[in-house]
Amino acid sequence: MNLRLAILALTDKYQLSAQHHAELKRLAGLEDAPPALSAHLQTGISLLGxxxxxxxxxxxxxxxxxxxxxxxxxxxxxxxxxxxxxxxxxxxxxxxxxxxxxxxxxxxxxxxxxxxxxxxxxxxxxxxxxxxxxxxxxxxxxHAVLWTAWAVVALTAPLLWSGAADTRSVFHGSTGSWLPALALAFALRHAPGAGNWPVRLCIIYAAAGMVFFGVLSLFGEGGAIIYPLTLAALAASAYAYSRRALFDVFVISALGLGINVLLVAGVARVLIEAEIIGMLLIGCIAAALLAGTVKYIMHLTRLHHAGVGA
Known part of the structure; x- marks a missing residue:
């Protein structure tokens, strides 16, 4: 559990006064400046320069x-x-x-x-x-900064390649967007010094691409094949990153949001075909899906953090 949340829970459980709550925060060092703030500022300023x-x-x-x-x-x-x-x-x-x-x-x-x-x-x-x-x-x-910049360049190449193709098929769009992004995300997990941010960038890019082509095919042509494929790819990626070896709350949140968007789009398509005016129903389904996703991600976070702490 986060240290601030733990202190708030203790304060609520034992009905501590404001003075005792402030003392707990002081003992935990929450009022102090982060120990590596100066080094991080110098690094950030030099990188920006x-x-x-x-x-x-x-x-x-x-x-x-x-x-x-x-x-x-x-x-x-x-x-x-x-x-x-x-x-x-x-x-x-x-x-x-x-x-x-x-x-x-x-x-x-x-x-x-x-x-x-x-x-x-x-x-x-x-x-x-x-x-x-x-x-x-x-x-x-x-270093993560250099890997992040390199990932942007590496993902731009297939995007431009798909744009230069004579055909404008979903296949070319996928091979120029989310397919290389997913492959690069898994490869960067093993890159020395890459850290989390290059992987997160690739996953956000891949999730956006899958959602775009899934929704586009759902309300256009080829929805019978492309929509379930993109939904399955998002679900498989979310399952992979929900495992302890790959777990990242940032990544799983991006993938969960993509799954929610595709599911809500599918429900909207069904209601449109059935000639049902269901904006309120779509809103309720979207809220329920989002609430369930957030609850599941919080459960995974507590589960993996408890495993690390043990």
């Missing part, structure tokens, strides 16, 4: 495109890329922000190359190459 610096260089080059020669633009991007990676190698304390700066500079270099020489390569190929060439950087730095 690196991201703004990298984007600033790219925007400055774009704004002065005509004033700079092609060689000058290439030289500036290569200097930023080489300098940031060299600094990340020589200065361990600044390794993560400088690596992020180098990551952005690498993407800018590919974009500039494609814009200058018009190689005929599709945008998705540049993003795929960007992800492939920066993968060793992520494996060596081993």
């Amino acid at each position: 690196a991201a703004l610096g990298g984007l600033g260089v790219l925007f400055w080059i774009a704004a002065n495109w005509q004033a700079l020669s092609g060689l000058g633009r290439f030289a500036l991007l290569e200097i930023v890329l080489a300098g940031s990676l060299l600094g990340a190698w020589r200065r361990p304390a600044l390794r993560v922000p400088l690596s992020l700066l180098g990551f952005l500079a690498c993407g800018g270099l590919f974009a500039h190359f494609g814009q200058t020489y018009q190689t005929g390569a599709d945008p998705w190929q540049l993003f795929a190459l960007w992800a492939a060439l920066t993968l060793p950087l992520c494996l060596s730095v081993r």
